[in-house]
Amino acid sequence: MSSTNPLVSDRFVDFLLYEVLDLAGLLALPDFAEHTPETVGIYLGTARRLARELLFPAYKPMDEAPPRLENGRVRVHRAMHDIYPRLVELGVLSATRPPDAYGQMLPLTVASLAASYLMAANLSAYGYLGLTTGAARLLESFGSDELKERFMGRLYRGEWTGTMALTEPQAGSSLSDVETRATPAEGGHYLIKGSKIFISGGDHDLTENIVHLTLARIDGAPPGIKGVSLFAIPKLRSERGGLVPNDVEVAGVIHKIGWRGLPSLALNFGEAGDCHGYLVGEPHRGISYMFQMMNEARLMIGMNGASTASVAFHESLEYAKTRPQGRSLGDKDPRTPQVPILEHADVRRMLLRQKAIAWGSIALLGLTARLSDLAEHATEETSRARAAMLLDLLTPIAKSFPAERGFESNALAVQVLGGYGYTSEYLPEAWLRDQKLNSIHEGTTGIQSLDLLGRKVIAAGGAAFGALLEEIAATCDGARDAGVHPDLVQRVEGAAMAMRQVTLHLGALGAQGDVRGMLLHSADYLDLASTMVIGWTWLRLAATAQKNQQDRPQDHDFYNGIASAAQYWIRTELPRVGYLAQLCRSGEDSYERVRPEWL
Numbered sequence: 001m002s003s004t005n006p007l008v009s010d011r012f013v014d015f016l017l018y019e020v021l022d023l024a025g026l027l028a029l030p031d032f033a034e035h036t037p038e039t040v041g042i043y044l045g046t047a048r049r050l051a052r053e054l055l056f057p058a059y060k061p062m063d064e065a066p067p068r069l070e071n072g073r074v075r076v077h078r079a080m081h082d083i084y085p086r087l088v089e090l091g092v093l094s095a096t097r098p099p100d101a102y103g104q105m106l107p108l109t110v111a112s113l114a115a116s117y118l119m120a121a122n123l124s125a126y127g128y129l130g131l132t133t134g135a136a137r138l139l140e141s142f143g144s145d146e147l148k149e150r151f152m153g154r155l156y157r158g159e160w161t162g163t164m165a166l167t168e169p170q171a172g173s174s175l176s177d178v179e180t181r182a183t184p185a186e187g188g189h190y191l192i193k194g195s196k197i198f199i200s201g202g203d204h205d206l207t208e209n210i211v212h213l214t215l216a217r218i219d220g221a222p223p224g225i226k227g228v229s230l231f232a233i234p235k236l237r238s239e240r241g242g243l244v245p246n247d248v249e250v251a252g253v254i255h256k257i258g259w260r261g262l263p264s265l266a267l268n269f270g271e272a273g274d275c276h277g278y279l280v281g282e283p284h285r286g287i288s289y290m291f292q293m294m295n296e297a298r299l300m301i302g303m304n305g306a307s308t309a310s311v312a313f314h315e316s317l318e319y320a321k322t323r324p325q326g327r328s329l330g331d332k333d334p335r336t337p338q339v340p341i342l343e344h345a346d347v348r349r350m351l352l353r354q355k356a357i358a359w360g361s362i363a364l365l366g367l368t369a370r371l372s373d374l375a376e377h378a379t380e381e382t383s384r385a386r387a388a389m390l391l392d393l394l395t396p397i398a399k400s401f402p403a404e405r406g407f408e409s410n411a412l413a414v415q416v417l418g419g420y421g422y423t424s425e426y427l428p429e430a431w432l433r434d435q436k437l438n439s440i441h442e443g444t445t446g447i448q449s450l451d452l453l454g455r456k457v458i459a460a461g462g463a464a465f466g467a468l469l470e471e472i473a474a475t476c477d478g479a480r481d482a483g484v485h486p487d488l489v490q491r492v493e494g495a496a497m498a499m500r501q502v503t504l505h506l507g508a509l510g511a512q513g514d515v516r517g518m519l520l521h522s523a524d525y526l527d528l529a530s531t532m533v534i535g536w537t538w539l540r541l542a543a544t545a546q547k548n549q550q551d552r553p554q555d556h557d558f559y560n561g562i563a564s565a566a567q568y569w570i571r572t573e574l575p576r577v578g579y580l581a582q583l584c585r586s587g588e589d590s591y592e593r594v595r596p597e598w599l
Contacts, residue, residue, distance in 0.1 A: 088158030124261030135162025305402030306361035
């Protein structure tokens with residue numbers, strides 16, 4: 001493990017905040033009036049320091065000694081007992097919430113980029129807090145005053161932690177098949193009975209209590225999604241002035257290939273018939289409520305993917321600078337000193353590809369965070385509506401691209417280290433294991449593709465997709481004015497046109513009732529849209545770098561690095577948009593036609 005690994009580039013994050021994402025404009029909004037660049041700098045600086053000095057050194061020990069089940073209680077690595085209170089003290093749990101919700105009212109843009117350091121350093125450690133924030137946010141948005149008083153404050157203050165308990169053994173991602181039951185009882189609560197699986201942070205010894213935001217079906221509820229409700233189920237419930245067990249039991253610890261510092265559990269509710277659950281919001285609206293936490297979690301997983309790719313990129317870059325092997329092409333004299341492998345063009349290719357994926361992903365997550373800030377805090381309704389629409393459209397891309405292409409980036413980090421890369425003595429193999437989970441957590445890539453093409457692109461007559469095309473066109477105009485090479489601008493414009501045409505074609509199929517034809521290549525469409533969005537993102541970064549480099553000669557190398565990564569992605573990856581568009585239109589149906597017995 002390299003002590004010089006920066007986890008995430010400070011200069012790149014500052015570039016995003018101050019030069020690309022217009023932090024000054026965000027801080028000018030009334031809701032963020034209490035903050036200044038100085039307060040932002042303090043928060044960001046503290047997160048960077050904790051990530052590098054506390055979380056990163058604990059990553060390997062936590063990976064090697066996962067949580068264990070002892071006498072019905074999960075025990076986590078002792079390092080987490082040092083890390084958790086420090087992150088609570090920083091204010092991670094409620095950084096973006098208003099003071100009446102125990103928060104600092106920081107822009108999500110700032111909080112997300114600060115979190116990228118914590119995730120890069122130790123994604124499992126951050127997971128306890130990210131899940132807790134999501135649970136508290138659900139209660140803040142939909143809970144009664146009584147539930148907020150009972151649970152929300154303790155979650156935001158870090159006294160208790162929270163989870164999302166959706167998945168069941170027989171249902172998986174099919175939430176319409178939830179079978180956990182909720183029976184009304186005297187006293188206003190419900191008696192819960194059922195099982196959940198893959199519940200991250202579902203039990204531990206960090207805090208006294210854990211609150212599970214759980215989907216269940218009230219007795220007599222209609223079948224399907226319309227019959228699912230949301231409940232707050234604590235591990236311990238308040239009774240007679242104290243806390244007593246609430247009939248929530250750990251059925252088993254799931255042993256994962258990655259994210260090994262955060263326990264994933266099977267939980268049983270109500271085996272003794274005494275599990276109390278408290279209805280959140282109205283009956284039968286649990287799925288719509290839970291989508292708030294699910295979408296927030298999807299963006300959190302996206303940033304986890306970006307951060308995991310980032311830390312591995314920086315590790316392999318540092319290794320390439322110091323690992324001597326071979327000699328420059330054309331040097332035939334074996335007596336000359338070996339050169340660092342960074343001198344070899346193919347190693348630089350792998351590193352530049354990692355950078356294009358990792359930094360492009362972080363930039364995309366920064367953009368979605370800014371859209372979230374505007375959707376909630378912009379002063380004009382039209383601005384809020386447009387930001388919300390774009391955020392909704394980009395969420396499945398921001399979740400899936402950093403995970404899928406991040407896995408490729410992490411594999412390249414292993415490759416750069418060669419034989420050392422696949423050993424447990426070095427960290428790239430562990431980050432590769434972590435990254436694989438990100439493509440499955442919070443909705444697989446296949447689910448994200450159906451969401452994007454089957455819902456988001458066609459919503460409101462394609463209004464969000466039209467807004468995205470407008471944003472891409474504006475970026476192209478700005479890049480041309482800034483002096484970005486015309487070829488790069490034209491390639492982005494051409495790819496956007498190809499995406500527009502195939503989207504109109506597929507949308508027409510859906511409008512004619514051919515849903516099968518529309519969605520047959522939804523995974524390819526997600527790949528197409530993701531490749532296009534990252535190309536647009538890199539063009540935006542290149543335009544900003546081109547515009548600012550004359551005023552910052554000391555950053556000449558940094559800006560050249562931005563331009564090189566943009567050129568790489570736009571010229572080597574963006575051409576895939578045309579191929580993928582043709583594939584989506586082709587109706588190629590081999591995997592639909594194949595019968596189980598043929599496999």
